[in-house]
Amino acid sequence: MAFPATWLDLREPADRQARDGALLQKAATAAGPCPLIVDLGCGTGATMRAMSGLLPGGAHWRMVDSDPDLLARIPAGDGITLHPGDLGDQARLPLDGATMVTASALLDLCPAYWIADLAVELATRSLPFYAALTFDGAMEWHPELPGDAAVTAAFNRHQQGDKGLGAASGPEAATHAVELFDAAGFVVHSAPSAWQLGPDQRELQVELLQGIATAAAEAGCEATKTWLQSRIAAIAKGACRVGHTDMLALPPRAA
Numbered sequence: 001m002a003f004p005a006t007w008l009d010l011r012e013p014a015d016r017q018a019r020d021g022a023l024l025q026k027a028a029t030a031a032g033p034c035p036l037i038v039d040l041g042c043g044t045g046a047t048m049r050a051m052s053g054l055l056p057g058g059a060h061w062r063m064v065d066s067d068p069d070l071l072a073r074i075p076a077g078d079g080i081t082l083h084p085g086d087l088g089d090q091a092r093l094p095l096d097g098a099t100m101v102t103a104s105a106l107l108d109l110c111p112a113y114w115i116a117d118l119a120v121e122l123a124t125r126s127l128p129f130y131a132a133l134t135f136d137g138a139m140e141w142h143p144e145l146p147g148d149a150a151v152t153a154a155f156n157r158h159q160q161g162d163k164g165l166g167a168a169s170g171p172e173a174a175t176h177a178v179e180l181f182d183a184a185g186f187v188v189h190s191a192p193s194a195w196q197l198g199p200d201q202r203e204l205q206v207e208l209l210q211g212i213a214t215a216a217a218e219a220g221c222e223a224t225k226t227w228l229q230s231r232i233a234a235i236a237k238g239a240c241r242v243g244h245t246d247m248l249a250l251p252p253r254a255a
C-alpha cells in the first residue's frame with residue numbers, strides 16, 4: 001500500500017499537534033543517554049522529527065520502510081541510516097544494538113499476529129516501543145450529516161483488509177497492541193492522540209475525506225459521492241475528530 005509523500009507532508013503538522021506530549025517525552029527518556037532508535041514504517045521521518053528536540057545530541061536512527069521514494073527524502077548520514085525492506089520479515093529488522101523501536105501511523109495497517117510477534121521479539125531484547133498515532137476507528141464531524149455512521153463503518157471494514165502483511169488490525173490495533181505488549185511483559189502506557197481539525201485545515205480535511213469516501217465505496221457503502229460533497233461543503237463551518245492512540249511499552253527494567 002503506497003502513501004504519497006504529499007499526504008505524509010499534509011498530515012505531519014496535525015500529527016505533531018495530536019501526539020501526547022508527556023508520552024513523547026517519556027519515550028525520548030526511555031531511549032537512553034546514547035539513543036539508537038529503529039523507526040518502523042518511517043515514511044519521510046515524521047517520528048524522528050517529532051522526537052529530535054527531546055533526545056540527547058548524537059542520537060542515531062535506523063529508518064525502515066519499503067517505499068524507496070519516501071526513504072529518499074530522508075537526509076541519510078550524520079547518524080541516520082536508511083533500511084529499505086519489508087516489515088513482514090521481522091527476523092531481518094535491524095534491531096541489533098538498538099535502544100528503542102518506534103512507529104507512527106503504522107499499527108492499524110498491521111495484523112494482530114505481526115504485533116504479537118513484535119511484542120515477543122522486543123521483550124526478548126528488552127527494548128522499549130513507542131507507537132504513536134494508531135487510528136482507533138472513531139471519526140466524528142460537526143455538524144453531523146446523514147451517512148456519517150455508514151461511511152465510518154464501511155471505512156473501518158476497509159481498514160481491516162490486507163495492507164501488505166495480511167488482514168490488518170484496523171480500528172482494533174490500538175487495543176490489540178496494548179493487550180499484546182502487556183501480555184509480553186511490558187509496562188504499557190497509552191494516551192489519546194486524536195486529530196481535532198477545523199476549517200483552517202481544509203486541505204488536509206479534503207484529502208482525508210476523499211480517502212475515506214474511496215475506501216468506504218470499495219467496502220460496499222453506497223452514496224459516498226453525495227456524502228463526500230456534503231462533507232466538503234461543511235468544512236468551512238465545521239469540525240472533525242479522528243481518533244488515534246499513542247502507546248509507550250516499557251520493558252520492566254525501564255518502567
Ligand SMILES: C[S@@+](CC[C@H](N)C(=O)[O-])C[C@H]1O[C@@H](n2cnc3c(N)ncnc32)[C@H](O)[C@@H]1O
Pocket residue numbers: 001002003008040041042043044045046047064065066067070085086087088103104105106109163164165
Ligand atoms: C501511514 S504511513 C506513516 C509514515 C510515518 N511513520 C509517519 O508517521 O509519517 C505508513 C508507512 O509504513 C510503510 N509501510 C507500510 N507497510 C509496510 C511494510 N510491509 N513494510 C515496510 N514499510 C511499510 C509505508 O511505506 C509508509 O511509509
